[in-house]
Every structure is written in structure tokens, then in C-alpha cells.
Amino acid sequence: MLYAILCYNSEDIVGSWSKDEEAVVMARLGAVEEKLARAGRLGPVARLMPTTAATTLRKTRDEPLVLDGPFAETKEQLLGFFVVDCASLEEAIATAKELLSANAGVGGYEIRPLMLFKPGLISSGGEVA
């Protein structure tokens, strides 16, 4: 079974770490990742840029609404994510619009640039079950 483990933390506090403090945390996470990678159990790892870099697409009856900032509703839940290579924010928005129209229901998509991406390799071949 593949599991996504999502990281939640206070952006204010993480943003107040000194470079040294941040390096310590990243090194400690790195040690955990390395163990998983050696066992062939580590898939993609991504660190997102701050929410200030986010843009959100909201479904409306007409054209989707493009808003600055993160997806902030609590009525919807995080159901999945895509990592897409885009040349610009415009291209990312166009891609998210395609996904939005393909999807059903309410909700939206948050576009958040990555600041770190490690593709990873799962030795079981990555079958979900």
C-alpha cells in the first residue's frame, strides 16, 4: 500500500527559524528519508514554497476564479495532488483549469510552486495495493 504523508506546521514559526536551525531540521528529516530510500520505500518528496507564493483556482458556474493565496476553506478536504512541470504561472493555471473542468463537484485547486523535489524510487514498483 502506498501512503502519502502530508506535513503540516506553522509557517510563521518555520519562517522564524534561523538558517542553522533550518539546516538541523532538514538534516534530521534527511536521515529518515535516507533510511526509507535504502529500503526502496521512498517515493517523491516535495517541500512547498510559502503560501504567499500560492495561487488558487475556485470553481464557479462560469470561468474559474483565480485568487491569490492558498486554498483556505475548511469545508473541503485535501484529496490528492499532482506535480506538474510548468514554464510559468500562466501555464500552471491553464493546467489546473483543465483539471478543474475534468473534475466534478465543488472545491478547487491550489497551485503552489515547489522549493524542493526528490523524485524517489519505490522498489515494489509502486503498485498502490
Next chain:
Amino acid sequence: MTDIAWIDAALVAARPQAVGALLRYFRDLDAAEEAFQNACLRALKTWPQNGAPRDPAAWLIMVGRNSGIDEARRKRRQEPLPDEETISDTGDAEAALAERLDGEHYRDDVLRLLFICCHPDLPAAQQIAVALRIVSGLSVRQIARAFLIGESAMEQRITRAKGRISEAGVPFEAPDAVERAGRLAAVAAMIYLIFNEGYSAGGDTIVDRAPLCDEAIRLARLLLRMFQAEPEIMGLTALMLLQASRAKARFDAAGNIILLEEQDRGLWDRAMIAEGLALIDKAMRHRRPGPYQIQAAIAALHARAGRAEATDWAQIDLLYATLERLQPSPVVTLNRAVAVAKVQGPAAALAMIEPLVPKLSGYFHFFGVTGGLLMQLGRYAEARVAFNQAIALANSAAEAAHIRIHLDRIAQDCATRDGTGA
């Protein structure tokens, strides 16, 4: 990270919001700071045992408000608050309060706190000092070190500045849209001052002053989180990230300045560049250009060039021309001249900046650029005069040393020429 380090980071992070809310409550800056201080002491005592609350800022505000500060200072009745034992577990009371803070007042609290530091009567250096003390919570000693003055002198300076602020009266009424835009602009300018205080450091002062760049970026991100659709705040944040991305490449081991074109671009911080570029992308969508966005776009063109020769100087020239229109200033024209020199040659650039002499006769960079252009044109005698004026106006030993390199080169060239002539 140890618990204490985590608590420390949490207190620093919560400070603008908490002191801002306490200022609204007590309507007195000293009372607000004192209440926050009390709440922090309480946090250091109880958090290691009880665990940190889910919303540290909300906790600190409530404990600060209950901290037994003189009731007479309260100008306004507030509903009674639960005591901290009830709120330190992540119960409903805390969630409800956090929501109220977020929704109603949070943005204007933080903006007000930043805004009172930008009082127009305060000289730039005092605005920065006060903001670092009140908003960022740096110690007087840290600030004094950054400004290269004694601790007691800085203490006096901050006390005087705070006196001015309270005389002027803190604006407590909720701002309307126009007023809010005005406050945002003033605060953005002050944050950029803090950044430049750090960025202009060289030599021995880097250790004490470079953290001011990080602090300015942190404050800008805070502002942007509250005002998410403001393209100029995106531009300011991007500008500072892109400039700070070059920090490691700007000086050699001996502390000498390395110009942009000669920097090792491998030392530029790619994560900062990526974030800066992402923010510019976002800002551009608004089609409301402003000075910070344009300066960020210029910095982005440098960041995007893999090699100095690949720099798109023609585009930089165009962006500076736009900046000249939006915010005419001789310094902008001087910067544009550097791009013009690349596109059209040094003679055109020189013609452009010659009329600026009366306005920039006290400006180091003016003489540095003028000298450089004259040197490129082979007008060595005039170049030497300009460089000597630059040295006399240098803001740091590193700046003066950098100009001396040019003077040495002229001397060498002249010697070679005389040698061949003889």
C-alpha cells in the same frame, strides 16, 4: 531542535500579531510591550510542561491581557477572558478566539503596529530601530550592534522615537481602503529600509547586519499573507529575495566587493530566486505595475541570466525607463545609464548622466559610474578625478577599496602607454 529553541521561534513568530492586538487593547505601546513580555515569561514557564498551545499568538494575547497591567490603562471594556489554564489545552475557547482574531482585527493590528514605526517625523534610521525593537523584538544590544553605536545611545534613541510616536497619537480607528493603502505603502518602504540596512553592510559589519535582510523578508511575507492580492507587496518580497539570493557571492574572502557581473552565479541561492520569480509571476497577473515590481523584474533578469554576458540589458533599459516614469529620480536614471552603456555604449550613458551632477554631487555611486564610463572611453584624467571623488564619498572601506582597483588599473595603463611612447 530543542523545546526552548522551538518556543523561542514561536514567540518571535507570534510577536507582531500579539503586540499589535495588545496595543489595540491597551491603547498604549509600553503597556502592550510589557504585557507581551509578561505573557512570554509565562509561556517559557508553562509551555515546556503543558505543551505549546495550538495558536501561540492567541494564547499570548489572552495571557497578556490578563497579566495584571493597570486597569486604568484600559480605555475600553472587553468581554472577560478565560484564564490560561483553560486555554492552554486546545479547546473550543481558543479556537473561537483565534477565529475572531483572524477575521476581524488581525490584519489591521499588525499593519498598525508596523505603521506607527513609519512616522514621517522620524528619520529613516530611527524608523528602522523602532521597528526592529517593537515589531521584530530584537534586543537593544542587537540593534545597537547593527548600527555600530553604543547600547545606551541606542536605548536613548529608541526611547525618544517612541516618545514621538505616542505624542503623534496612534491611529486606532479602523482604516478605510484609501488609508489602508497609504499605510501599506509606508510600511513597505520601511521594510525595504530595514532590508537595505542589512544589504548595504560590508566587511566586519556583515555578521551583525546581514540578519536584517532575513528579518525584512520575514516581515514582507507576513504582510503578504495578510494582504494576499497586493502586487506591490509581492514585488517587494520578490525584490528582496532576489537581491538577498546573491549574498554569498557579493564579497570575496578578504571582504572585497565583487560586482554583479563578476560574481560566481553558482553561489546564488536558487531557492530564494525560485520564490522571487514565482512572486513576480503572481504580481504580473494583476497588471498594476509599481516601483517594487519593476525593480524585482530587473533583478529577475539578472537572476535568469546563467552568465553575465547573457543578461538582457535591452529589457533592463526598458524597465528602468518605466521606473523613471513611475518614480522619477536621479538615482534611477543613474541605474538606467548602466544598462544604456551596455546597449548603446559608454558615450550615450555618459551623456545621460552628465545633467545629474548637481543632484548627485554627494552620491558615491554617481562618481563610481561616471569614472567607469570615462575609463571605458579612455578619458583617464577625468576618470581619475571622478574616482577620487567617489573614494571621498565612499560609505565603507570596501567601497573605497573597490574604486582604488580602478585607479590602479588606470595607473598601470598609463605606465604601459608611457613605456611604449618612450
